[in-house]
Amino acid sequence: MLMSKFEGFVSLSSLERRAASKYYLFLLINVFLVSIVAGTALQQLHTFIHQSVNEFPRTVGVSIPMKATFFITYVMVDGWAGVAGEILRLKPLVIYHLKNFFLVKTEKDREEAMDPGSLDFASSEPQIQLYFLLGLVYAVITPFLLPYILVFFGLAYLVFRHQVINVYNQEYESAAAFWPHVHGRVISALIISQVLLFGLLSTKKAANSTPFLIALPVLTIWFHRFCKSRYEPAFKKYPLQEAMMKDTLERTKEPSLDLKGYLLNAYTHPVLKEVDDEDSISATGGNDEFENILVPTKRSSRRNTPLPSKHNGSASPSLSEIAQEQQL
Numbered sequence: 001m002l003m004s005k006f007e008g009f010v011s012l013s014s015l016e017r018r019a020a021s022k023y024y025l026f027l028l029i030n031v032f033l034v035s036i037v038a039g040t041a042l043q044q045l046h047t048f049i050h051q052s053v054n055e056f057p058r059t060v061g062v063s064i065p066m067k068a069t070f071f072i073t074y075v076m077v078d079g080w081a082g083v084a085g086e087i088l089r090l091k092p093l094v095i096y097h098l099k100n101f102f103l104v105k106t107e108k109d110r111e112e113a114m115d116p117g118s119l120d121f122a123s124s125e126p127q128i129q130l131y132f133l134l135g136l137v138y139a140v141i142t143p144f145l146l147p148y149i150l151v152f153f154g155l156a157y158l159v160f161r162h163q164v165i166n167v168y169n170q171e172y173e174s175a176a177a178f179w180p181h182v183h184g185r186v187i188s189a190l191i192i193s194q195v196l197l198f199g200l201l202s203t204k205k206a207a208n209s210t211p212f213l214i215a216l217p218v219l220t221i222w223f224h225r226f227c228k229s230r231y232e233p234a235f236k237k238y239p240l241q242e243a244m245m246k247d248t249l250e251r252t253k254e255p256s257l258d259l260k261g262y263l264l265n266a267y268t269h270p271v272l273k274e275v276d277d278e279d280s281i282s283a284t285g286g287n288d289e290f291e292n293i294l295v296p297t298k299r300s301s302r303r304n305t306p307l308p309s310k311h312n313g314s315a316s317p318s319l320s321e322i323a324q325e326q327q328l
Contacts, residue, residue, distance in 0.1 A: 015122075016178075020121060035070065064142075068138060079127075079156075080151070080152060087162070116168055124160075129182070129185050136189050136193040176235060184224070187223075198214075
């Protein structure tokens with residue numbers, strides 16, 4: 001997130017999208033490729049030193065079945081335990097009790113301490129797409145990994161659906177701007193799985209039929225370009241039909257609206273706009289009589305104060321008292 005801020009992104013949604021792309025590249029290289037290549041390099045160091053670059057897909061394709069047990073353990077430890085930690089939320093629970101014991105003095109402090117925040121898309125979404133990549137890669141090579149992936153996605157669906165509906169707060173609305181990035185990473189996972197399958201089959205007896213697999217990445221890239229040209233503008237441009245509906249609704253609500261006069265000052269800073277006489281009088285006049293008024297308040301604290309408050313006798317009304325007065 002800090003690196004994305006240095007790039008110049010300002011909004012929270014754009015920062016999370018940019019940070020998610022960086023984190024996915026980190027997981028793809030550090031968790032997937034490095035774990036495979038490092039394990040193979042320790043076992044076949046001589047082959048790595050003397051082979052050419054064109055043999056890299058072949059070597060990685062051979063090493064992928066050897067790492068199936070490692071990724072099964074990784075999915076169980078990181079995936080299943082991560083879902084369990086998400087539903088338990090032990091860390092926010094401990095932080096809340098610490099804040100409640102040491103920092104909470106008013107009800108506003110208690111509400112801030114109990115704030116669950118929002119779903120961290122920058123870290124959760126790349127991890128889920130990493131497991132999707134593992135499922136695509138091992139679906140043909142080692143299908144024994146698929147039940148562990150399916151269990152993870154089933155648990156993740158139940159847990160994150162509950163957390164989004166009942167726990168987290170929605171901090172922004174990006175109008176599905178995250179989806180083109182997710183779609184691009186799904187396409188890249190498909191291409192990676194096809195290339196690695198191509199390298200694996202080149203080492204088997206089916207080496208003569210492997211050139212026919214070249215059509216798979218070509219068709220996948222064509223499908224991605226088709227979706228990008230057909231559907232991506234809907235995420236970046238406002239549809240003309242919805243714009244016409246908004247104009248019609250605006251004319252119905254305010255038929256006498258002078259649109260040209262409204263647009264003259266629509267983008268002017270409020271400080272630079274002309275202020276009416278009544279607004280200036282209400283904004284400037286009458287402030288002297290309210291300057292020296294001290295509103296008495298009384299707050300309840302968990303800690304004992306050494307000195308009594310000077311406003312003990314006059315406490316401000318609570319919300320329940322204000323509601324009762326309004327009902328009367």
